[in-house]
Amino acid sequence: xxxxxxxxxxxxxxxxxxxxxxxxxxxxxxxxxxxxxxxxxxxxxxxxxxxxxxxxxxxxxxxxxxxxxxxxxxxxxxxxxxxxxxxxxxxxxxxxxxxxxxxxxxxxxxxxxxxxxxxxxxxxxxxxxxxxxxxxxxxxxxxxxxxxxxxxxxxxxxxxxxxxxxxxxxxxxxxxxxxxxxxxxxxxxxxxxxxxxxxxxxxxxxxxxxxxxxxxxxxxxxxxxxxxxxxxxxxxxxxxxxxxxxxxxxxxxxxxxxxxxxxxxxxxxxxxxxxxxxxxxxxxxxx
Amino acid sequence: xxxxxxxxxxxxxxxxxxxxxxxxxxxxxxxxxxxxxxxxxxxxxxxxxxxxxxxxxxxxxxxxxxxxxxxxxxxxxxxxxxxxxxxxxxxxxxxxxxxxxxxxxxxxxxxxxxxxxxxxxxxxxxxxxxxxxxxxxxxxxxxxxxxxxxxxxxxxxxxxxxxxxxxxxxxxxxxxxxxxxxxxxxxxxxxxxxxxxxxxxxxxxxxxxxxxxxxxxxxxxxxxxxxxxxxxxxxxxxxxxxxxxxxxxxxxxxxxxxxxxxxxxxxxxxxxxxx
Numbered sequence: 001x002x003x004x005x006x007x008x009x010x011x012x013x014x015x016x017x018x019x020x021x022x023x024x025x026x027x028x029x030x031x032x033x034x035x036x037x038x039x040x041x042x043x044x045x046x047x048x049x050x051x052x053x054x055x056x057x058x059x060x061x062x063x064x065x066x067x068x069x070x071x072x073x074x075x076x077x078x079x080x081x082x083x084x085x086x087x088x089x090x091x092x093x094x095x096x097x098x099x100x101x102x103x104x105x106x107x108x109x110x111x112x113x114x115x116x117x118x119x120x121x122x123x124x125x126x127x128x129x130x131x132x133x134x135x136x137x138x139x140x141x142x143x144x145x146x147x148x149x150x151x152x153x154x155x156x157x158x159x160x161x162x163x164x165x166x167x168x169x170x171x172x173x174x175x176x177x178x179x180x181x182x183x184x185x186x187x188x189x190x191x192x193x194x195x196x197x198x199x200x201x202x203x204x205x206x207x208x209x210x211x212x213x214x215x216x217x218x219x220x221x222x223x224x225x226x227x228x229x230x231x232x233x234x235x236x237x238x239x240x241x242x243x244x245x246x247x248x249x250x251x252x253x254x255x256x257x258x259x260x261x262x263x264x265x266x267x268x269x270x271x272x273x274x275x276x277x278x279x280x281x282x283x284x285x286x287x
Numbered sequence: 288x289x290x291x292x293x294x295x296x297x298x299x300x301x302x303x304x305x306x307x308x309x310x311x312x313x314x315x316x317x318x319x320x321x322x323x324x325x326x327x328x329x330x331x332x333x334x335x336x337x338x339x340x341x342x343x344x345x346x347x348x349x350x351x352x353x354x355x356x357x358x359x360x361x362x363x364x365x366x367x368x369x370x371x372x373x374x375x376x377x378x379x380x381x382x383x384x385x386x387x388x389x390x391x392x393x394x395x396x397x398x399x400x401x402x403x404x405x406x407x408x409x410x411x412x413x414x415x416x417x418x419x420x421x422x423x424x425x426x427x428x429x430x431x432x433x434x435x436x437x438x439x440x441x442x443x444x445x446x447x448x449x450x451x452x453x454x455x456x457x458x459x460x461x462x463x464x465x466x467x468x469x470x471x472x473x474x475x476x477x478x479x480x481x482x483x484x485x486x487x488x489x490x491x492x493x494x495x496x497x498x499x500x501x502x503x504x505x506x507x508x509x510x511x512x513x514x515x516x517x518x519x520x521x522x523x524x525x526x527x528x529x530x531x532x533x534x535x536x537x538x539x540x541x542x543x544x545x546x547x548x549x550x551x552x553x554x555x556x557x558x559x560x561x562x
Contacts, residue, residue: 082561082562083559083560083561083562084559084560084561084562085559086559086560088501088558089490089491089492089497089501091490091491092490093477093478093486093487093490094477094478111562141557142556142557142558142559143557143559145556145557146557146559149554171445171446171467171468172467173467173468173473173476173477173491175467175558176466176467176490176491176492176493176501177465177466177467177491177492177498177501177503178501178503178558179467180445180465180466180467181449181503181553181557182556182557183422183446183449184425184429184449184452184453184553184556185553185554185556185557187425187426187429187453188425188426188429188430188453188549188550188553188554189550189554190426191426191427191429191430192430192550194426195430210446211445211446211467213418213422214406214417214418214421214422214425214446215421215422215425215446216422217418218416218418218419218422218423219423232413232417232418233406233408233412233413233417233418233421233446234406234408234409234412234413234417235408238408238472239409239413242407242408242409243409243410247410248410251410251413252413260414260415260416261416262416262419
């Protein structure tokens with residue numbers, strides 16, 4: 001008689017292969033820049049504002065992270081909440097628009113692809129609209145158009161400077177021509193802001209393309225971009241198919257636009273806050 | 288094209304798209320010949336070059352001096368290539384704005400005619416700021432003080448169309464279309480299959496009727512039986528009537544009223560709910 005008796009015959013279920021590895025996910029991340037590929041301690045990355053400490057690659061950040069980064073002490077009041085998208089065209093592609101919306105809303109905790117915040121930057125009261133790429137590619141539909149227009153009208157009413165942070169694939173196809181018209185609506189509001197001699201800074205982040213670039217993103221008193229961002233009108237694939245030749249290296253990147261005179265500056269995220277503090281001081285009346 | 292009865296009300300969206308692209312459809316220069324006198328084309332953006340995909344100029348409409356800005360497609364292969372299939376480069380949009388500002392300076396109304404697959408997607412266009420050129424036109428057209436009457440005669444191809452499409456009145460021909468993306472482009476992205484273009488055209492709601500329903504256009508201009516390509520003269524005559532009426536309406540307004548009306552026209556576009 002043995003002292004120890006097995007309760008069961010088997011040692012137990014063998015761990016499935018995916019559990020046999022040591023879990024490092026969440027502790028380390030690999031740099032998205034293929035030429036770099038550095039393994040970065042996640043905490044280090046966060047402290048470095050989601051910029052790779054090795055190569056300077058700018059990871060995409062959420063609209064909320066963007067607002068926290070720009071406003072003093074990361075504090076702001078959200079404006080124009082409660083404006084929600086509908087399905088005006090009853091658009092159906094592979095998946096109904098409503099389903100895409102619900103999924104995006106659940107994933108981001110937002111009603112649509114833009115947050116408006118009001119707070120202080122270097123002590124100056126400022127309104128910032130930040131686009132959320134995780135919401136259907138940051139696409140611009142009626143809600144984005146309405147919220148930006150409301151923000152502009154509020155800036156005119158309160159005489160405040162405006163910053164829009166773009167991060168978008170362009171107009172939202174599922175709202176058809178209504179999306180397209182947001183370009184005209186916002187640009188018309190920006191004309192009024194300009195008539196009132198109020199400052200507007202446009203920050204383009206990766207990516208800023210299509211109808212967003214072809215309206216408010218390119219209409220800033222200052223048009224600036226983060227390094228390495230894809231910025232353009234037409235998508236690279238569309239251009240390749242049209243002209244049937246390979247695109248030059250670095251085409252439609254921030255640095256390419258800077259070289260062609262389309263941007264005032266390319267600003268590293270780690271210097272972004274100070275850039276805006278200085279720019280606001282330049283455009284705001286001396287106290 | 289094989290259409291038995293081209294313009295019934297319930298025609299499939301993709302057939303409207305085909306009619307809007309019909310190779311016998313009258314283009315801007317055809318309408319200009321039929322609708323205006325003393326037309327003189329004004330070339331170039333004074334910066335880089337003269338984009339043949341955009342026509343701009345001065346003319347008389349029923350005796351009255353006006354400025355014209357329009358897309359121009361080519362009729363035969365050679366002209367199509369020369370005009371880049373009606374796809375403007377940034378320089379075309381800058382020429383358009385230059386002539387519109389000229390009209391504003393001398394108090395002449397602006398009539399624009401839209402017919403383009405879209406702004407040209409190419410390396411040179413991107414290098415010279417296609418997006419910036421379109422964006423600036425949108426902003427400036429919102430505040431140009433003289434009347435701007437927009438007519439979509441064929442294809443309203445996204446930002447490339449809108450860049451000369453901000454005005455006091457936006458009318459569309461019965462078989463015109465206006466869309467955020469071509470049905471083919473939409474199908475390629477959402478269905479990963481360009482053959483789904485008919486479905487995409489229906490989903491995008493590109494037809495004149497749908498655009499009117501969603502408040503994108505003010506009025507639908509009827510076409511001669513069979514479509515504008517069947518009778519250019521009659522099509523032009525009908526358009527002329529609409530232009531005259533639209534101009535008369537905009538004339539009545541003071542500059543302040545006109546700009547306010549134009550602002551509110553676009554301001555109210557969009558569909559959302561408050562929750």
